[in-house]
Amino acid sequence: xxxxxxxxxxxxxxxxxxxxxxxxxxxxxxxxxxxxxxxxxxxxxxxxxxxxxxxxxxxxxxxxxxxxxxxxxxxxxxxxxxxxxxxxxxxxxxxxxxxxxxxxxxxxxxxxxxxxxxxxxxxxxxxxxxxxxxxxxxxxxxxxxxxxxxxxxxxxxxxxxxxxxxxxxxxxxxxxxxxxxxxxxxxxxxxxxxxxxxxxxx
Numbered sequence: 001x002x003x004x005x006x007x008x009x010x011x012x013x014x015x016x017x018x019x020x021x022x023x024x025x026x027x028x029x030x031x032x033x034x035x036x037x038x039x040x041x042x043x044x045x046x047x048x049x050x051x052x053x054x055x056x057x058x059x060x061x062x063x064x065x066x067x068x069x070x071x072x073x074x075x076x077x078x079x080x081x082x083x084x085x086x087x088x089x090x091x092x093x094x095x096x097x098x099x100x101x102x103x104x105x106x107x108x109x110x111x112x113x114x115x116x117x118x119x120x121x122x123x124x125x126x127x128x129x130x131x132x133x134x135x136x137x138x139x140x141x142x143x144x145x146x147x148x149x150x151x152x153x154x155x156x157x158x159x160x161x162x163x164x165x166x167x168x169x170x171x172x173x174x175x176x177x178x179x180x181x182x183x184x185x186x187x188x189x190x191x192x193x194x195x196x197x198x199x200x201x202x
Contacts, residue, residue: 020058024051027071034072037136037148039079046082050075072153076163079145083164086141093140095177103183112196126195127186138185143178146171 031050035043054074061070107123116122127135136144145164149155157175161168190196 016058019064020055023064023067023071024054027068030068031071031075034148034153035075035079037133037152038076038145039082039141040137042079042082046075046078050078053078072155073163076145076149080164083141083145093177093181098177098180098184101180101184103187106187112190123190126190131189131193131195135182135185135189138189139178139181143174143181146174147178147182150175 028047028051031047032043035046039046050071054071057074061067104120107120111119113119113122136148139147146157146160149160149163150157155163157171158168161171164171
């Protein structure tokens, strides 16, 4: 059966190369942003490597709506060796001291804004989006990656375990310690950046 030229059922063939270029252009800013949060200065190399691998496997992608998550998975896989290297050479952290740290209690004890009726909210309000990103960048890669993937990118812990090729229990442990480290780094960042002085200077 022939289809008339103006029949809506007739659709032009899709050029896979052009489709991938369009996808890459659309997703590039997001991938770079994720990579910078994950691996810092190695971001551009990781994005380039992930796009090469994505191009090679593009024909296997059946649902374009799944492309953003698919590309993120490839990016994380490219970063995995860096995470493993970081895990083999862990930062010197006093985990016993870390377990006893509570940002909530620390703020209450230090009372950085003595005239505040909402002390903890006022503390958090001092942080801009860039301040939060700076705190995340301070975390060791081993803890930073699962925190970014779970709390910023919406991956399930099981998915993160599969992406990093580590047991689920390892991911849960890193998330727990990562949250503790993030809280402590928030306080230290606030002290070093003068965030605790702003209220007094107003």
